[in-house]
Amino acid sequence: MNRHxxxxxxxxxxxxxxxxxxxxxxxxxxxxxVKKLPTLRGRTVVNLFFEDSTRTKTSFELAxxxxxxxxxxxxxxxxxxxxxxxxxxxxxxxxxxxxxAVVIRHSWxxxxxxxxxxxxxxxxxxGDGTHEHPTQALLDAYTMREKLGRLEGLKVTIVGDILHSxxxxxxxxxxxxxxADVTLVAPPTLLPxxxxxxxxxxxxxxxxxxxxxxxxxxxxxxxxxMGAAYFPSAREYSRRYGLDVDRxxxxxxxxxxxxxxxxxxxxxxxxxxxxxxxxxxxxxxxxGVSVRMAVLYLLLGGSQSAIGSx
Amino acid sequence: xxxxxxxxxxxxxxxxxxxxxxxxxxxxxxxGLPGDEVLDATGCVLLPGxxxxxxxxxxxxxxxxxxxxTGTQAAAAGGFTAVHAMANTTPVADTxxxxxxxxxxGQEHGRCDVFPVGAVTVGLExxxxxxxxxxxxxxxxxxxxxxxxxxxxxxxLMRRALEYVKAFDGVIAxxxxxxxxxxxxxxxxxxxxxxxxxxxWPAVAEEAIIARDCLLAAHVGGRLHVCHLSTAGxxxxxxxxxxxxxxxxxxxxxxxxxLTDDACCGYDPTFxxxxxxxxxxxxxxxxxxxxxxxxxxxxxxxxxHALEDKETEWGAAAMGMTGLETALGVVARTMVETGRxxxxxVAERMSETPARIGRLEGHGRPLAVGEPANVVVVDPxxxxVVDPxxxxxxxxxxxxxxxxxxxxxxxxFLRGTLTAREGKPT
Numbered sequence: 001m002n003r004h005x006x007x008x009x010x011x012x013x014x015x016x017x018x019x020x021x022x023x024x025x026x027x028x029x030x031x032x033x034v035k036k037l038p039t040l041r042g043r044t045v046v047n048l049f050f051e052d053s054t055r056t057k058t059s060f061e062l063a064x065x066x067x068x069x070x071x072x073x074x075x076x077x078x079x080x081x082x083x084x085x086x087x088x089x090x091x092x093x094x095x096x097x098x099x100x101a102v103v104i105r106h107s108w109x110x111x112x113x114x115x116x117x118x119x120x121x122x123x124x125x126x127g128d129g130t131h132e133h134p135t136q137a138l139l140d141a142y143t144m145r146e147k148l149g150r151l152e153g154l155k156v157t158i159v160g161d162i163l164h165s166x167x168x169x170x171x172x173x174x175x176x177x178x179x180a181d182v183t184l185v186a187p188p189t190l191l192p193x194x195x196x197x198x199x200x201x202x203x204x205x206x207x208x209x210x211x212x213x214x215x216x217x218x219x220x221x222x223x224x225x226m227g228a229a230y231f232p233s234a235r236e237y238s239r240r241y242g243l244d245v246d247r248x249x250x251x252x253x254x255x256x257x258x259x260x261x262x263x264x265x266x267x268x269x270x271x272x273x274x275x276x277x278x279x280x281x282x283x284x285x286x287x288g289v290s291v292r293m294a295v296l297y298l299l300l301g302g303s304q305s306a307i308g309s310x
Numbered sequence: 311x312x313x314x315x316x317x318x319x320x321x322x323x324x325x326x327x328x329x330x331x332x333x334x335x336x337x338x339x340x341x342g343l344p345g346d347e348v349l350d351a352t353g354c355v356l357l358p359g360x361x362x363x364x365x366x367x368x369x370x371x372x373x374x375x376x377x378x379x380t381g382t383q384a385a386a387a388g389g390f391t392a393v394h395a396m397a398n399t400t401p402v403a404d405t406x407x408x409x410x411x412x413x414x415x416g417q418e419h420g421r422c423d424v425f426p427v428g429a430v431t432v433g434l435e436x437x438x439x440x441x442x443x444x445x446x447x448x449x450x451x452x453x454x455x456x457x458x459x460x461x462x463x464x465x466x467l468m469r470r471a472l473e474y475v476k477a478f479d480g481v482i483a484x485x486x487x488x489x490x491x492x493x494x495x496x497x498x499x500x501x502x503x504x505x506x507x508x509x510x511w512p513a514v515a516e517e518a519i520i521a522r523d524c525l526l527a528a529h530v531g532g533r534l535h536v537c538h539l540s541t542a543g544x545x546x547x548x549x550x551x552x553x554x555x556x557x558x559x560x561x562x563x564x565x566x567x568x569l570t571d572d573a574c575c576g577y578d579p580t581f582x583x584x585x586x587x588x589x590x591x592x593x594x595x596x597x598x599x600x601x602x603x604x605x606x607x608x609x610x611x612x613x614x615h616a617l618e619d620k621e622t623e624w625g626a627a628a629m630g631m632t633g634l635e636t637a638l639g640v641v642a643r644t645m646v647e648t649g650r651x652x653x654x655x656v657a658e659r660m661s662e663t664p665a666r667i668g669r670l671e672g673h674g675r676p677l678a679v680g681e682p683a684n685v686v687v688v689d690p691x692x693x694x695v696v697d698p699x700x701x702x703x704x705x706x707x708x709x710x711x712x713x714x715x716x717x718x719x720x721x722x723f724l725r726g727t728l729t730a731r732e733g734k735p736t
Contacts, residue, residue: 086622108625109496109507110577129625131507169507193512194504 001298004116004123008134008173016177020142022294023287029066030289040069043100043300048090048115049126050076050106055261055285056126056136060103063292069300072099087111091118100300104128122299130164136260137170139291141178143284144215147256152179157209158200159185159241160219160268161230163192167219167260172200183209187241189230190221206241210250217258218243218269234267244270248278256280312337313726314345315356315687320677322355322653322690329356331683334725339679347728351687354720357657359391359684361664361673363454363483363561364537364609365634367393367424369415370408371400376614376704378415381634382422383735384612384703388634389686389719390422391729392665392673393612397429398459404429404440406448413450421729421736425668428452430471430482434460439471446478453669456483458537459584461519463489468523472532479669481533481559484523486544487585491515496625498571498586506574508624511586513541520544524551524558535667536560538611540585542595549604559667561609562596564633564640565709569593573709579620579627580709583613600659601650607664610637614705631709635701635733639715642690647716653690672725683726692718694733702735 001015011019029035045064049057057073064071074094087106094102101122104112109129116123127133145151156175162168162184175182182200184191195202203209210216221237231237238244243257251257257269257278265271274281312332319326320339328343329336362385368376376384378395385393395412397403403412409426416424428445432438434457445452455475462468462484471482492515497503499510520536524547527534536548539560551558565583570590573581581587599605613630620627641660645651651659665674675681696713698706722730729736 086618088621106623108623110625111623113577114623129507130509166507169505192504193499193510194501197501198504 003299005134005295005299006112006116006123006125007132008137008170008177011174011177013177016138016141016174019138019291019294019298020145022298023142023290026293027287027290036066036068038068039297040064040067040300043069044098045069045071045101045103045296046094046099047071047073048076048094048102048104049074050104050111053105053127056105059285059288060126060292062289064296066289067293067297069296087114088118091115095119101296124295124299127166129166131166132170133166134170134174135288135292135295136167137174138295139284139288140171140217140258140260141174142287142291143258143280144256146283146287147280148214148254151175154180154214155183155212156180156215156217157183157185157213158217158219159206159243161190161221161225162186162195162219163190165219171217172198185209185241187231190225207247207250210247211252213251213255215256215258216243216251219260220262220264221268223264238267242268242270243273245272248273248276251278258284260284311347312345313347313349313723313728314343315349315351318351318354318356318687320356321657326352331685331723331726334683336677336679336681336683349687349721351720353689353691355653355688355690356677357653357686357688358661358674358677359686359722359724360389360637360660361668361670362390362393362610362612362634363535363607363664363668364458365393365395365612366398366614366630367395367412368399368614370411372616375616378412378424379419380702380704381612381614382416382419382424384632384634384701385422386722386724386729386735387702387719387733388636389638389688389722390634391684391686391722391724392423392425392670394454394668395424395426396458397427397456398434402429402433403427404432406441406444409445409450409452410448420724422724423673425454425670426450426452427454427456427458427483430455430457430462431467436460436462436464436467439467439474442471442475442480443478446480453478453480454483454535455480456485456537458483458485461485461487461489463519465522465526469526469530472527472534473530476532481535481667483535483537484519485537486516486519486523488515488518491518497574497582498588500571500589502571502574506577508574513543513588516541516585517543517547520547524556527558528554528556533557538563538566538585538609539596539605540566540588540592542592545595545599545604548599552604559606560604561607562600562605563609563611564637565631566596567593567600567644568640569709577624579622579624580631580707582624582627582629583631584629597644597650600645606659607667608637608641608660609664610634614703615707617706620707631707632701632703632705635703636696636708636710636715638688638717638719639694640710642717643715646690683723686722687720689718689720690716692716694718
């Protein structure tokens with residue numbers, strides 16, 4: 001494995017499989033009375049969040065704490081960063097304090113790549129702009145494998161604002177590595193120019209793709225996109241690309257419905273579907289902790305067995 | 311002092327000769343000439359001093375990035391004897407006062423003539439026309455007007471500017487960028503931007519403005535110059551406009567001749583520039599356009615930036631790269647060594663034509679007795695490695711660091727005075 005996890009493309013098939021297998025071991029910890037492993041005792045993990053994200057930050061924090069690492073939450077808002085301090089200075093400060101890993105969330109694409117050039121420790125990309133969110137893709141893959149028993153040959157349909165989605169980019173890259181077939185569905189305005197070169201199929205017609213899908217992953221569509229004329233109205237978007245009860249009936253029996261959150265209920269996904277039997281949304285959140293434990297453990301080079309006896 | 315350049319070929323053609331520079335002019339050309347100072351230029355090529363239509367000297371306002379002093383040192387080191395200083399300074403060069411200040415600074419430092427470009431609109435705001443005539447009549451004798459950095463996007467204002475400058479033989483140098491199509495744009499829109507998650511700057515945003523402006527120039531009989539053309543489609547549009555006989559010229563930067571947007575894949579803001587680096591097909595097209603004369607000139611768009619404006623996240627970083635000291639090497643590598651241009655044609659595209667577009671007297675002149683001694687001695691066989699720390703520019707944001715480039719400036723002379731030697735300012 002590389003020292004950093006900046007992009008899903010950093011992971012070979014072996015790396016990705018190792019992370020998923022390790023995550024499965026980690027998952028057993030949450031069923032124990034004492035939900036804590038001594039694995040990263042004495043190591044320091046910094047959560048460097050330049051952008052609000054309660055769920056991702058909490059997930060990483062919990063993951064690091066379950067491995068007994070010291071965790072520092074560094075929220076950029078209200079800190080010296082908002083007073084004009086640069087990413088470089090923040091990184092150097094953290095470096096001087098001696099941190100082993102930095103988990104970074106940033107509104108600019110590529111910021112984790114820039115950070116990785118400065119710090120000596122490991123950098124984990126927790127979402128950068130409209131670029132990537134590799135641990136989300138890992139937890140999604142973990143959830144698919146858990147629910148459907150395999151990844152190779154799975155037909156995964158990702159629906160929504162592909163243009164602005166870091167989740168979509170990481171999923172396309174990781175799922176290709178893991179042997180799944182991805183189809184992207186969106187109105188043409190929400191697909192990037194250049195998407196033809198991605199390792200994925202593209203369709204504008206959700207109804208044509210649904211019956212063939214093993215997995216349907218719905219992405220959030222921000223209402224403010226309407227102002228920039230990506231589509232005319234929430235109602236029209238919903239009608240053409242929303243996953244409602246009628247559409248779900250066209251899915252195969254085993255097909256699952258995923259969403260990385262946060263959801264806009266009634267926009268891209270109906271409440272009944274989000275809370276329905278096919279929905280894996282809560283599993284994704286729960287699996288997120290295990291996957292992030294695995295990533296931190298493997299990046300920080302834990303040489304001892306990840307799981308000791310209780 | 312009388313300089314004699316020994317054993318040099320004029321434009322890289324014919325037998326070597328000696329060239330004597332005295333009293334600011336080319337005094338003699340012939341064999342065995344005596345002089346006070348002698349430069350052995352065996353194997354070298356003599357060209358008229360280069361003329362840059364597009365330089366950012368940053369003074370006044372950002373003297374931490376560049377000054378007229380350091381910028382003209384960089385220019386001399388790169389073989390230039392004249393540069394056009396862009397108007398996007400602080401304050402903006404939109405009045406006679408500012409352009410005269412910049413012009414005088416160039417004269418005082420004396421390494422390279424500085425011809426200020428006047429802003430087309432007040433404060434580069436794109437709303438009211440600046441006092442173009444007053445700048446034209448000033449000591450700075452402005453002939454090139456540009457809001458560079460911003461596009462004169464208002465079609466009516468652009469039309470009036472093209473019309474108005476006819477009175478004093480001016481030219482509008484357009485930074486062709488449709489603003490609504492490039493809101494928040496970070497790099498070329500294409501496969502790489504889609505993967506990198508960076509907002510795209512589509513080729514059509516440049517081409518739509520160029521098409522419009524060519525039609526406007528034709529309609530009013532005005533003179534249009536297109537800055538830093540960067541796409542294959544733009545080359546086609548200029549070819550079309552020239553085919554119509556319209557008074558349209560265009561420039562290309564060395565970086566658009568050399569680099570593609572693959573360079574952006576590591577998020578190193580050194581490669582962030584406006585217009586952005588494009589695709590290999592675009593690079594091929596601008597090389598072909600420069601070779602066949604569709605593109606008239608090479609212009610550096612030398613854009614120095616302080617380290618802190620580049621050492622940051624891609625999205626927060628300033629756009630632009632330095633270019634004065636690497637222009638010759640890049641042109642030699644992409645155009646001469648590939649057989650697309652002769653040295654005679656390099657003289658046209660880096661000196662004679664840009665001087666004519668800028669209506670400069672005394673630059674881009676023939677290498678002949680009695681002409682101003684604004685010349686550059688180029689060693690085409692020399693190879694050198696680009697070292698940002700060794701540059702004369704105050705800024706270090708070259709995209710060519712570590713690149714092995716051919717062709718070295720042996721010496722630059724401004725009106726017979728040595729201004730640079732072996733790629734270093736004197």
